Amino acid sequence: MCRTFDTEKEAKAWARRQEIKLEDGHVQDLTEARETTLAQALERYRDTVTVKKKSHQPELSRIGRILRNPIAERPLSTLRADDIEALLNDLAQPHVTVGKDGKERLQRPASEATQRRYTALLSHLFSIATKRWRIDGLRNPIKEMELPSPGRPRKRRLEEGEEEKLLAALDSCRNPYIKPMALLAVETAMRQGEILKLRWEHVDLAGQTVEIHDTKNGEDRVVPLSSRAVALLRPLQGDDVKKIKGPVFPISQASLHSGWINACRRAEIEGLRFHDLRHEATSRLFELGLDRVEAAAVTGHKTLQMLKDYTHLRARNLARKLG
Numbered sequence: 001m002c003r004t005f006d007t008e009k010e011a012k013a014w015a016r017r018q019e020i021k022l023e024d025g026h027v028q029d030l031t032e033a034r035e036t037t038l039a040q041a042l043e044r045y046r047d048t049v050t051v052k053k054k055s056h057q058p059e060l061s062r063i064g065r066i067l068r069n070p071i072a073e074r075p076l077s078t079l080r081a082d083d084i085e086a087l088l089n090d091l092a093q094p095h096v097t098v099g100k101d102g103k104e105r106l107q108r109p110a111s112e113a114t115q116r117r118y119t120a121l122l123s124h125l126f127s128i129a130t131k132r133w134r135i136d137g138l139r140n141p142i143k144e145m146e147l148p149s150p151g152r153p154r155k156r157r158l159e160e161g162e163e164e165k166l167l168a169a170l171d172s173c174r175n176p177y178i179k180p181m182a183l184l185a186v187e188t189a190m191r192q193g194e195i196l197k198l199r200w201e202h203v204d205l206a207g208q209t210v211e212i213h214d215t216k217n218g219e220d221r222v223v224p225l226s227s228r229a230v231a232l233l234r235p236l237q238g239d240d241v242k243k244i245k246g247p248v249f250p251i252s253q254a255s256l257h258s259g260w261i262n263a264c265r266r267a268e269i270e271g272l273r274f275h276d277l278r279h280e281a282t283s284r285l286f287e288l289g290l291d292r293v294e295a296a297a298v299t300g301h302k303t304l305q306m307l308k309d310y311t312h313l314r315a316r317n318l319a320r321k322l323g
Contacts (some may be wrong), residue, residue: 036076036129037072037073038066038071038073038076039067039072039073041076042063042067042072050063054214065091069087069090076135077139083141084141087118088110088118091110094107094109112148113150115148116147116149116150119147123140123142123143126138126139127140154279156273156276156279157276157279157283158272158276162267166263166267166269166272167183169263169264169266169269170263173263174259175255175259177249177250177251178251180236181249182274182277183229187225187232188224188225188298189223189299190212191275192253192274192275192278193253195248196253198247198248198249200237203233205234205237208225208229212300219300224298233248278299282299285298
């Protein structure tokens with residue numbers, strides 16, 4: 001594409017406009033850009049930004065929920081703080097959705113902490129639209145509103161008698177990997193995603209360690225294995241150690257989630273998530289006498305405040321130490 005101009009100033013102005021239009025390989029008229037709907041922007045963000053994130057599934061779910069809201073058809077340039085607050089109020093209500101299988105499902109209300117994740121997503125969307133996509137005339141409505149409360153960190157731990165009931169229920173799971181995964185989570189404080197991605201090439205039962213790669217915070221770490229952890233992994237490894245490669249737990253996240261929910265239902269345990277086992281494990285590390293630096297080396301928390309949020313010591317254990 002080329003044109004002839006009478007002055008150098010006109011030529012440079014035209015060239016700059018073409019550069020903006022061709023940014024990211026996306027030819028877009030600036031007038032059209034101002035009329036881009038939230039749905040169009042979210043779909044582009046999903047396909048070029050979200051999918052590149054390590055843990056992108058929760059964000060894909062949030063994007064899908066916004067796309068089902070009437071606000072998605074609004075042009076970006078018309079959105080204001082009141083519109084985002086109306087969206088959050090709507091998300092805070094329970095909804096019945098129809099899945100691809102035609103079955104109705106109850107969509108849980110979004111907590112204040114979850115609503116903050118929605119505002120973070122939308123704020124970053126506006127930032128990308130302005131700085132990377134060069135969409136003119138946009139105001140970030142998130143900067144004009146009071147954000148929802150971050151909420152209190154979860155304090156759920158295994159209560160008295162729950163561990164025994166849970167393990168008994170996990171014994172009857174169709175998938176034999178769910179119980180050892182739960183036990184490993186309690187013994188190591190590993191994240192669910194880390195356990196799912198664990199490979200035999202990174203397991204050293206003789207040295208009682210596991211190498212964790214591609215973690216949530218982007219840093220590799222070596223996790224020590226207790227004797228109980230080694231005992232539950234050894235039968236899964238088998239005798240021919242040299243030939244063992246591939247995933248330790250060949251199971252999908254969906255299968256793990258389904259098996260966990262059903263096991264908790266059979267055990268009549270309410271409000272316990274698989275991720276709460278990480279809270280349980282972290283708290284036990286301190287109850288065993290590890291200091292903060294030692295515990296952080298095991299759990300992989302980058303800051304002591306994050307470690308504190310995952311630590312919930314039992315008063316009765318503290319009372320025994322006090323005599």
